[in-house]
Amino acid sequence: LINNAGVMSLPVRQATEDGFEMQLGTNYLGHYALTAHLLALLRRGHQPRVVNLSSLAHRSGKIDFDDLHGLRSYSPWKAYTQSKLAMLMFALELQRRSDAAGWGLMSNAAHPGFARTDLIANGPGASGLLWHVSRLLQPYVSHSAAEGALPTLFAAVSPEAKAGGYYGPNGFYEMKGPPAPAKIMPQAKDPAVAGGGPAALGCLRHADRCNVRFRRGRGLNAQPTEFATEPAMKVILFGATGMVGQGVLRECLLDPGVESVLAVGRSPTGQRNPKLHEIQHRDFMDFSAIESELAGFDACFFCLGVSSVGMDEERYRHLTHDITLAAATVLAKRNPGMVFIYVTGRGTDCTEQGRQMWARVKGKTENDLLKLPFKAAYMFRPAAIQPLHGIRSKTAWYQAVYVVAAPVLTLLKRIAPAYVTTTEQVGRAMITVARDGYPRPVLESEDINLV
Amino acid sequence: MTDWSAADIPPLNGRTAVITGATGGLGYETALTLAGAGAEVVVTGRNEAKGRQALQNIRNQFPNAKIAYEISIWQSYRRSPTSPRALPPRMARSIS
Numbered sequence: 001l002i003n004n005a006g007v008m009s010l011p012v013r014q015a016t017e018d019g020f021e022m023q024l025g026t027n028y029l030g031h032y033a034l035t036a037h038l039l040a041l042l043r044r045g046h047q048p049r050v051v052n053l054s055s056l057a058h059r060s061g062k063i064d065f066d067d068l069h070g071l072r073s074y075s076p077w078k079a080y081t082q083s084k085l086a087m088l089m090f091a092l093e094l095q096r097r098s099d100a101a102g103w104g105l106m107s108n109a110a111h112p113g114f115a116r117t118d119l120i121a122n123g124p125g126a127s128g129l130l131w132h133v134s135r136l137l138q139p140y141v142s143h144s145a146a147e148g149a150l151p152t153l154f155a156a157v158s159p160e161a162k163a164g165g166y167y168g169p170n171g172f173y174e175m176k177g178p179p180a181p182a183k184i185m186p187q188a189k190d191p192a193v194a195g196g197g198p199a200a201l202g203c204l205r206h207a208d209r210c211n212v213r214f215r216r217g218r219g220l221n222a223q224p225t226e227f228a229t230e231p232a233m234k235v236i237l238f239g240a241t242g243m244v245g246q247g248v249l250r251e252c253l254l255d256p257g258v259e260s261v262l263a264v265g266r267s268p269t270g271q272r273n274p275k276l277h278e279i280q281h282r283d284f285m286d287f288s289a290i291e292s293e294l295a296g297f298d299a300c301f302f303c304l305g306v307s308s309v310g311m312d313e314e315r316y317r318h319l320t321h322d323i324t325l326a327a328a329t330v331l332a333k334r335n336p337g338m339v340f341i342y343v344t345g346r347g348t349d350c351t352e353q354g355r356q357m358w359a360r361v362k363g364k365t366e367n368d369l370l371k372l373p374f375k376a377a378y379m380f381r382p383a384a385i386q387p388l389h390g391i392r393s394k395t396a397w398y399q400a401v402y403v404v405a406a407p408v409l410t411l412l413k414r415i416a417p418a419y420v421t422t423t424e425q426v427g428r429a430m431i432t433v434a435r436d437g438y439p440r441p442v443l444e445s446e447d448i449n450l451v
Numbered sequence: 452m453t454d455w456s457a458a459d460i461p462p463l464n465g466r467t468a469v470i471t472g473a474t475g476g477l478g479y480e481t482a483l484t485l486a487g488a489g490a491e492v493v494v495t496g497r498n499e500a501k502g503r504q505a506l507q508n509i510r511n512q513f514p515n516a517k518i519a520y521e522i523s524i525w526q527s528y529r530r531s532p533t534s535p536r537a538l539p540p541r542m543a544r545s546i547s
Binding site: 146 | 461463476477481484485488
């Protein structure tokens with residue numbers, strides 16, 4: 001991830017949509033938020049690197065905590081130097097946190113020296129003093145944009161680049177020349193600001209001080225947890241041995257955003273993983289014996305389900321509606337902050353009046369779940385689900401159908417992508433929706449694939 | 452590291468890079484070089500016309516470049532927030 005975008009020295013104070021001063025918002029806060037969001041993804045990459053673009057200008061920068069956004073007094077250059085200092089501090093801090101938490105990231109920073117780009121024309125414009133000075137000096141002290149990109153490229157791909165390093169041109173005052181380690185000013189290393197001690201998480205805290213949310217997804221203010229420690233989503237999973245449940249379990253165990261999984265079921269999952277705990281429980285209408293163990297969870301993924309084929313309505317209703325509600329009621333009581341996600345199916349009938357028995361029963365189950373006092377409840381209605389990663393259905397005839405239908409599903413996925421989802425997509429979507437929410441309580445296949 | 456240059460970049464096939472603000476200037480040069488070395492590159496930038504132009508220019512130099520433009524990386528992130536593998540096929544779609 002190369003955090004490169006930037007604006008320089010805007011002559012008049014401007015604000016981002018979120019109300020941040022434009023240079024701080026564009027150069028630093030946006031990248032901070034982006035990096036936080038992509039962190040889980042980066043960690044799954046091979047030797048991932050994050051490169052932050054700083055500048056020679058960081059040398060005169062100062063983080064002005066009393067007027068971070070230039071509301072009291074705005075100076076174009078001060079705002080720029082502050083944003084570039086913040087980028088350098090962020091790079092160093094990210095490396096420290098990665099080292100402390102074992103994320104395996106390489107975070108470093110680079111600056112282009114004096115490169116001939118549009119940055120000046122986009123900022124102070126062709127009339128400012130800087131522009132005149134630049135033009136006068138350019139031939140002697142500047143290099144091309146391609147040369148200016150070399151320190152960034154070095155930081156991003158060279159085997160010689162070091163974790164927590166800072167690279168710039170090696171010439172006079174680091175203005176031009178091939179890449180070499182660059183000078184980091186002491187204020188960029190200030191632990192009181194950059195966040196060594198508990199007193200000030202400092203630089204990374206700008207974002208929470210601003211207390212701003214993006215229109216969708218997690219707010220900036222939610223992210224320092226991701227940087228500070230392992231994100232802590234504790235998941236309880238019902239139906240972990242079923243086809244959907246196996247897929248969901250797999251994604252939960254793989255996702256660093258999930259801290260632990262408690263699988264509650266009649267039979268063991270047969271899996272061993274430090275994140276996985278299991279409770280074997282027989283009576284799904286009565287959880288009183290294990291109720292105390294069902295507290296302290298952030299999300300419940302309820303993937304328990306049976307086929308209605310050959311079953312009368314009463315029995316199907318008991319196995320589908322009553323058992324789900326029995327579990328959900330206990331969970332809602334014990335976990336007021338819980339997000340509950342229930343797997344139903346396409347065609348579920350929330351009028352509860354329709355002709356198809358299973359759809360009516362599922363509809364009533366959905367309706368009753370949505371009435372429980374969870375923080376949020378979501379109904380996942382996948383249509384065709386393609387099992388991946390060797391996952392099998394327990395229902396013998398389903399499994400037979402899946403084996404036969406595999407090529408058909410693959411084809412269907414081509415021609416009607418909205419209709420087919422995979423066990424992997426269902427699992428990932430559950431984790432994302434539990435963490436970030438979704439605008440609607442019911443998610444059809446196409447929603448699941450889009451999340 | 453004396454006189455390190457773009458020629459020293461190792462082959463980057465199979466690697467994925469996301470570069471913000473890469474429709475011009477330093478970001479563009481960075482994207483161009485990484486794409487030329489075989490990386491799959493996602494460039495972002497607010498100006499869609501410049502985005503298209505940047506892709507075109509890169510492809511003119513490297514016809515096999517695996518490169519995509521997103522007006523906002525948030526869009527591709529939201530489509531597939533947990534899969535590094537998911538980016539390249541998405542990229543393929545946004546190329547067309």
